[in-house]
Amino acid sequence: MTAFHPRHRRALAIPAGLAVAASLAFLPGVPASAAPASEAAQAASSVSAGSASSFSYVVNVRPGHGPSAKVERAIAKAGGTIVTSYDRIGVVVVHSANPDFAKTVRKVRGVQSAGATRTAPLPSAATTDTGAPKVLGGQEIAAARAAARATEGQDPLQPLQWDLPAIKADKAHEKSLGSSRVTVAVIDTGVDDTHPDIAPNFDRDASVNCVSGKPDTTDGAWRPGAAESPHGTHVAGEIAAAKNGVGMTGVAPGVKVSGIKVSNPDGFFYAEAVVCGFMWAAEHGVDVTNNSYYTDPWYFNCEGDPDQKALLEAVTRASRYAEKKGAVNVAAAGNENYDLAADEITDPSSPNDTTPGDRVVDPSECLDIPTQLPGVVTVASTGAKDLKSSFSNHGLGVIDIAAPGGDSTAYQTPEPPATSGLILGTLPGGKWGYMAGTSMASPHVAGVAALIKSTHPHASPAMVKALLYAQADATPCTEPYDIDGDGKVDAVCEGSKNRNGFYGWGMTDALDAVTW
Numbered sequence: 001m002t003a004f005h006p007r008h009r010r011a012l013a014i015p016a017g018l019a020v021a022a023s024l025a026f027l028p029g030v031p032a033s034a035a036p037a038s039e040a041a042q043a044a045s046s047v048s049a050g051s052a053s054s055f056s057y058v059v060n061v062r063p064g065h066g067p068s069a070k071v072e073r074a075i076a077k078a079g080g081t082i083v084t085s086y087d088r089i090g091v092v093v094v095h096s097a098n099p100d101f102a103k104t105v106r107k108v109r110g111v112q113s114a115g116a117t118r119t120a121p122l123p124s125a126a127t128t129d130t131g132a133p134k135v136l137g138g139q140e141i142a143a144a145r146a147a148a149r150a151t152e153g154q155d156p157l158q159p160l161q162w163d164l165p166a167i168k169a170d171k172a173h174e175k176s177l178g179s180s181r182v183t184v185a186v187i188d189t190g191v192d193d194t195h196p197d198i199a200p201n202f203d204r205d206a207s208v209n210c211v212s213g214k215p216d217t218t219d220g221a222w223r224p225g226a227a228e229s230p231h232g233t234h235v236a237g238e239i240a241a242a243k244n245g246v247g248m249t250g251v252a253p254g255v256k257v258s259g260i261k262v263s264n265p266d267g268f269f270y271a272e273a274v275v276c277g278f279m280w281a282a283e284h285g286v287d288v289t290n291n292s293y294y295t296d297p298w299y300f301n302c303e304g305d306p307d308q309k310a311l312l313e314a315v316t317r318a319s320r321y322a323e324k325k326g327a328v329n330v331a332a333a334g335n336e337n338y339d340l341a342a343d344e345i346t347d348p349s350s351p352n353d354t355t356p357g358d359r360v361v362d363p364s365e366c367l368d369i370p371t372q373l374p375g376v377v378t379v380a381s382t383g384a385k386d387l388k389s390s391f392s393n394h395g396l397g398v399i400d401i402a403a404p405g406g407d408s409t410a411y412q413t414p415e416p417p418a419t420s421g422l423i424l425g426t427l428p429g430g431k432w433g434y435m436a437g438t439s440m441a442s443p444h445v446a447g448v449a450a451l452i453k454s455t456h457p458h459a460s461p462a463m464v465k466a467l468l469y470a471q472a473d474a475t476p477c478t479e480p481y482d483i484d485g486d487g488k489v490d491a492v493c494e495g496s497k498n499r500n501g502f503y504g505w506g507m508t509d510a511l512d513a514v515t516w
Contacts, residue, residue: 010332010334010437010439010442011234011335011435011436011438012335012391012435012437053097053121054095054096054097054122055095055096055099055101055117055121055122056083056093056094056117056118056122056213056270057093057094057095057096057101057102057105057114057115057116057310058091058092058093058094058114058115058117058271058275058311058314059071059080059092059105059111059113059114059310060090060091060111060112060113060310060313060314061090061092061110061111063090064087064088064090065087065090066090066092067085067092067110068110070108070110071092071105071108074104074108074111075094075105078098078100078101078104078105079096079097079101080094080095080096080098082094083095083212083213083214084213084276086275086276086318088279089275089279089314089317089318090112090317091275091314091317091318093213093214093272093275093276095122101114102115102306102307102310103306106306112313113306113309113310113313114310115307115308115309115310116307117270117271117311118268118270118296118351119353119354120297120354123266133230133425133434133435134420134434134435135427135432135433136157136160136424136431136433136434140160141156141157141432143417143419144156144157144158144159147159147417154249155241155243155244155245155246155247155248155249156245156247157248157249157432158170158248158249159417159418160418160419160424161418161424162384162404162414162415162418163403163404163423163424163444164249166382166384166386166404166507167251167403167444167448167507167508168509169249169251169447169448171510171511172451172514172515173243173249175514176254176455177243177252177253177254178240178252178253178254178255178447178451178454179254179453179454179457180201180254180255180256181454181457182252182256182450182453182454183203183206183258183285183286183287184239184255184257184258184286184288184290184446184449184450185206185257185258185259185260185277185281185286185288185289185290186235186236186239186257186260186290187260187262187274187277187281187289187290187293188232188235188259188260188261188262188263188290188292188293189224189228189229189230189231189232189261189263189267190222190223190224190225190229190232190233190259190261191207191223191224191232191233191257191259191261192223192224192230192233192428192429193207193222193259194430195233195426195428195429195430196244196246196247197242197244197246197248197250197426198233198237198240198242198257199242200242200244201241201250201254201256201257202256202257203256203258204258206256206258206260206280206281206285206286207259208222208260208261208276208280209221209222209261210260210261210262210277211261211262211273212272212273213270213272213273213276214276215276221261222259222260222261223259223261224428228267229263230428231292231439232259232261233425233427233428234425234426234427234433234435234440235290235425236257236426236443237250237426238423238444238447239251239255239290239443239446239447239450240252240254240257240447240450241253241426247426247432248424248425248426248432250447251443251444251446251448251450251510252448252450252454252510254454255447255451255454258286260277260289262274262276262293263293268352268353269293269294269295269296270295270296270297271314271315274295274370275314275315275318277318278315278318278321278370279321279322282318282321282322282324282327283325286322286326286327287326287327287328287449287450287453288327288328288329288446288453289328289329289330289446290330290331290442290443290446291329291330291331291332291371291376291442292331292332292437292438292442292443293439294334294368294369294370294371295311295369295370296351296352296353297350297351297352297353298350299352300347300350300361300366300367300368301366301367302361302365302366303365303366308366311369315369315370316369316373316374319370319375319376320373320375323375323461326460327461328377328453328465328468329373329375329376329377330376330377330379330442330443330445330446330449331371331379332371332379332381332405332437332438332439332441333378333379333380333392333393333394333398333399333438333441334368334392335381335391335392335393335437335438336391336393337390337391337392337394337490337491338395339393339394339395339492340363340368340394340395340398340399341363341364341394341395341397341494341501343362344360344361344362344363345360345361345363346358346360346361347359347360347361363395363398375461377400377401377449377468378400379401379402379403379438380392380393380402380403380438380503380504381402381404381405381406381407381437381438381441382403382404382405382441382503382507383404383405383407383408383411383412383421384406384407384409384412384413384415384418384421385411386475386507387412387478387481387483388481388483388502388503389407389412389436389437389438389441390407390408390484390490391407391436391437392405393438394491394493394501394502395501396494396495396499396500396501398501399501399502399503400469400504401445401468401472401504401505401506401507401508402441402472402503402504402507403445403448403507404423404441404444405436405437405438405441405442406421406422406434406440407421407422407483408436409421409422420434421436422434422435422436422440423435423436425440444508445468445508447510448468448508448509448513449464449465449468451510451513452464452467452471452513454514455513455514455516467513467516468508471509471512471513471516472505472506472509473506473507473509474497474498474505475497475500475502475503475506476497477495477497477502477503478502479493481493481502
């Protein structure tokens with residue numbers, strides 16, 4: 001399996017020649033095995049027993065206030081050290097080596113919930129097991145440049161971007177490239193702002209490193225390290241790669257893009273970092289956030305578990321605050337071909353930072369965050385034939401909209417001169433390469449939302465979302481959905497042409513975004 005990152009799995013990297021085999025890990029009917037799971041608090045206790053290993057926690061108090069003196073004393077007495085406090089939403093980030101910290105603090109008057117954000121101690125005990133995107137080769141670059149010369153106004157690599165005409169972005173760019181007054185924040189693994197396609201549109205003031213849960217504004221702290229995932233850089237280019245005669249073109253090549261780094265060196269997106277990311281975006285004038293990840297270590301966070309309840313509450317507060325301050329939050333639906341509207345789902349991947357194992361969850365009560373949070377735009381992925389990608393999660397009432405995220409070329413082959421069914425994006429070090437996943441679909445919608453905001457600068461997040469859905473091209477269910485052609489149905493779509501579980505309100509439309 002060559003999933004780009006086995007932990008957040010919102011993007012796939014499928015090298016040429018391995019596309020079919022690589023995609024199999026995300027196709028229906030392919031089993032996944034794992035050892036039995038345990039609750040976060042139990043795991044924390046077992047890992048910490050006999051050691052002084054610290055864990056990270058979120059402690060939620062009444063929004064609008066910091067922790068009271070009584071709560072601060074209780075945190076200290078329980079062996080906790082406050083890292084930072086987001087008083088406006090009542091979320092306190094704490095480190096403690098006491099395995100009973102959360103259980104103790106939950107009993108304190110004024111604490112609404114508290115929970116461990118991980119099941120492995122600080123620093124993360126995970127390995128750096130990442131895949132690699134398919135880097136664009138010299139011959140392919142030369143062929144793309146030759147094709148671009150035949151079409152006036154195209155960037156050199158634009159002929160390889162089948163995804164732009166799929167959402168009419170090429171036509172939209174004849175009307176508008178978007179406004180430099182609009183910023184899209186890439187809450188992700190970090191963004192290489194030195195890339196020639198990103199540098200012209202980079203918003204330094206809205207960029208930060210949030211990995212610890214506390215903002216680090218050191219210059220360049222938002223960039224991925226040499227051994228870290230290029231995922232965020234790829235996403236940033238999809239959104240706002242400049243139309244500058246160099247490389248590729250973003251969906252909204254005239255808007256600004258910022259990098260908010262929230263994944264640690266091992267690739268985990270922990271709740272305290274995600275909270276910090278939303279809060280930073282909220283306080284720095286960001287108009288759209290893109291979230292192509294799930295919050296580790298739980299794929300689904302259940303209110304019945306005290307740790308998961310606390311994480312769910314903290315991230316919910318932060319995302320809602322960002323929207324209240326003017327941001328439209330866009331998120332990837334995920335790559336497991338799950339029906340997120342099903343009565344139950346078997347999750348084999350949680351907790352992913354220690355020992356995952358099968359657990360059956362009700363996705364209406366156990367949420368993928370931030371994907372399933374109220375107000376968040378949830379994006380499904382399509383391939384070059386405009387069909388739901390083989391891997392894309394779906395679900396009536398959960399999926400809001402669809403956009404190109406790529407698929408195996410064996411399933412959905414683009415028209416020439418494009419040669420890959422994956423999505424072209426920027427990579428650190430001034431490179432370009434292909435990836436696929438709902439991670440790639442989400443930034444297309446974030447880019448269209450930025451175009452809407454550019455066209456309607458005074459529109460509220462609610463209005464931007466209403467236009468986003470109204471402008472989407474209605475796409476009926478694919479029935480039967482047999483993407484691999486083996487005669488078996490691979491997913492079931494429910495709903496009408498105007499709104500259904502595969503495509504939501506339909507395919508996002510960049511041209512309408514700049515003409516309505």
